[in-house]
Amino acid sequence: MRQEVDGGYLWSPVREANGARSRFYDNMRRAAPGDVVLSYAAGQVGRVGIVSDYAISAPKPEEFANIGIYWSATGWLLPVQWLDANFAVRPKALIRDLAPLLPTTHSPIQPQSGNGNQKAYLAEVDREVVDLILAAARLPAVDLLAAPTRTAADFVTKLDDVVERNIQHDISLDETVREQLVRARMGQGLFRKRVLDFEPECRITGLATPNLLIASHIKPWRACGTAAERLDGANGLMLAPHADFLFDRGLLGFEGDGRPMFSSQLTDSDADKLGMHVVQRPPPRPLHNDSLSYLDHHRVNVFIP
Known part of the structure; x- marks a missing residue:
């Protein structure tokens, strides 16, 4: 909890230690900018934050040291802007009012x-749970309207x-x-030359002028x-610069046959303004x-998704 609040994020493994999927870890990918997060540790809710961007694939933070030694080395990092307010609300003291509001499955608290x-780890609860906790903490809900300033790009x-x-140092x-x-980190050098041998043009725009294209890693660098x-x-x-941005942020993907996929989080309005829905695309080509x-x-x- 201390590392995450100080660092401005949440971090979880992708799967449980035995390889099983976890709804609590999958929720890291479902969280969206503007969602409210309550931090529960040592029997109390002590901080509130606002999700500032979508989760990204990231190694376990160095500051964790030996915490979670059995967790996998990579997981999800979710940017969260934690509010300055410190408080201490014990769910046990509110359980009579809290229990009916908790989810029937995958609840963070035993009703x-x-x-x-x-x-x-990260559980989904109704807004009534948040309102109840904030009321007990005597925090005004208006604080949750603060616009987060840190994005996933900062963490990347x-x-x-x-x-x-x-x-x-290797x-x-x-x-x-x-x-x-x-140099490959910036899509330059030998990596760029090799990508051009596979992909001579942007699959979204058909742009084939090399100095207008960015060599983007599929599996992040x-x-x-x-x-x-x-x-x-x-x-x-x-990829053309705007397509590269969407691809790196997970808002654009590709099927194996080359057909583009657009994230549900990319609104039609934003896609239209970026020309995604009106551009004359080249015919899909299967990837190598x-x-x-x-x-x-x-x-x-x-x-x-």
């Missing part, structure tokens, strides 16, 4: 006792900086490889496990077989 559920930069620092890599890996993945031309698409595993990663870990 009979008011104790926290052991496996609960920080996470990429950590990966780049590790690459720079003595198992020769200097030339380290240089190419760092920070999420790649090896130098080979970071430099693999099959792990890239050449070597790209399909990277595309699977993007569809599961980056794309927002």
Whole structure:
């Protein structure tokens, strides 16, 4: 709790330690900007925050150290702008009013006792639960209208900086490889050349002028496990700048046959203003077989359904 509040985020593994899916972890991908988050720890709700962006795939934060030593090394990071107010509301003291408002399944609190559920991490509750807690804390709801200022892009930069620092200090890599890996972070160098061999034009706009296109990793640069993945031309698409932005943010994806997919979180109004629905697209082309595993990663870990 301390690390997350200080860092301005929530973080969870993708799956439980035994590989099973968890509704509490899946909720990290369902949370949307503007959602209210109540932080429960040590038997009390002590902080309230506002989700400021969609979750991104991210390694376990370094500041966790040995916390969650059995968790997987990668998971979901959800940007949250925590309000300054500190308070202490014990659900047990409110259980008579709180119990009828709790969800019948996947509740964060046991309605009979008011104790926290052991496996609960991020639970979905009705707004009445939030209102009850805030009223007990004597916090005005108007504070929740504050516009969050931190986005996922801030965290991506920080996470990429950590990966780049590790690459720079990796003595198992020769200097030339380290240089190419760092350039690949920005879609430059050997990676860009290799992507152009696979993808000569933007799949959304048909734009084929190289200096107007961005070499975008399909499996994000920070999420790649090896130098080979970071430099693999099959792990890239050449995209127009606005398409690259949507693809990196999970608002645009592709089927294996090349058909584009648009996230439900990209409104028709915004898509129209970006020209997504009116652009004369080139006919879909199946992606190279070597790209399909990277595309699977993007569809599961980056794309927002």
